[in-house]
Amino acid sequence: LVTNAGLLRYNYGVSEGWRPVSMEYGERHYGDRMTTPLKPRKWQLAIAEAAMYHASFEVYSEGLLLRDLYFGDSRALEGWRAIGAYNAFLEKNESYYTNPHTVAPVAILCDSTDFAVSYLNQLSEHNLNYDVIFNYQAPQEDLLRRYRVLVLPNTNPLSPEWCAALSRWVQDDGGALISVQDTSLFSPGPAAANQDFGLGALLGISRQSIPESKQVRARGRGSVTYLS
Numbered sequence: 001l002v003t004n005a006g007l008l009r010y011n012y013g014v015s016e017g018w019r020p021v022s023m024e025y026g027e028r029h030y031g032d033r034m035t036t037p038l039k040p041r042k043w044q045l046a047i048a049e050a051a052m053y054h055a056s057f058e059v060y061s062e063g064l065l066l067r068d069l070y071f072g073d074s075r076a077l078e079g080w081r082a083i084g085a086y087n088a089f090l091e092k093n094e095s096y097y098t099n100p101h102t103v104a105p106v107a108i109l110c111d112s113t114d115f116a117v118s119y120l121n122q123l124s125e126h127n128l129n130y131d132v133i134f135n136y137q138a139p140q141e142d143l144l145r146r147y148r149v150l151v152l153p154n155t156n157p158l159s160p161e162w163c164a165a166l167s168r169w170v171q172d173d174g175g176a177l178i179s180v181q182d183t184s185l186f187s188p189g190p191a192a193a194n195q196d197f198g199l200g201a202l203l204g205i206s207r208q209s210i211p212e213s214k215q216v217r218a219r220g221r222g223s224v225t226y227l228s
Contacts, residue, residue, distance in 0.1 A: 008055055013132025021055040037068075040082035043059075043082050043083050108132050111134070135157065152177070156186040162198075183199065203217070212228055
């Protein structure tokens with residue numbers, strides 16, 4: 001997802017705070033991991049980034065790095081010592097990496113498909129700080145209040161509980177909601193023949209009047225944007 005932080009941020013969202021996540025940086029630095037080991041400071045940065053998102057960092061010690069360690073190469077040993085030094089720092093300062101609190105102003109409300117990945121790529125490419133939440137989680141309105149912007153990239157199904165929570169977040173809390181394509185057209189369970197957008201009243205759209213261009217409307221203290 002363009003950057004290490006983008007990939008970590010996405011996996012942190014997927015983990016929901018309880019699924020274990022382990023990272024290898026692979027080719028996410030100059031050159032290939034088999035032939036171009038990270039420099040000492042980069043090893044430490046990689047460990048710190050992973051810890052920031054509650055992911056374990058797996059040192060890829062194969063290829064050139066393993067060979068140079070075996071033969072006692074000074075550059076490889078310097079990197080190995082840097083890894084040990086930062087792991088010792090993590091152990092000494094565990095409280096810095098326990099129960100992190102997000103400062104992201106934007107959240108992406110995703111479903112269980114991979115439709116949102118292209119949007120996440122774009123956000124990461126522009127170095128935007130965002131969180132990932134999922135439609136199968138129960139809406140937590142105190143959590144929603146942390147965000148200024150929520151993006152729903154074709155997110156389905158969307159339960160009546162989610163629709164009600166999002167409406168309150170926009171109108172009462174002043175949030176900016178961006179809805180893409182047929183977000184909220186389907187609710188959990190069998191779809192009725194006359195199923196309409198769950199967020200239709202908030203967005204000002206229906207199956208009979210889907211706009212072909214961007215629509216922006218003020219709603220209470222907040223706003224909604226619809227993208228076809």
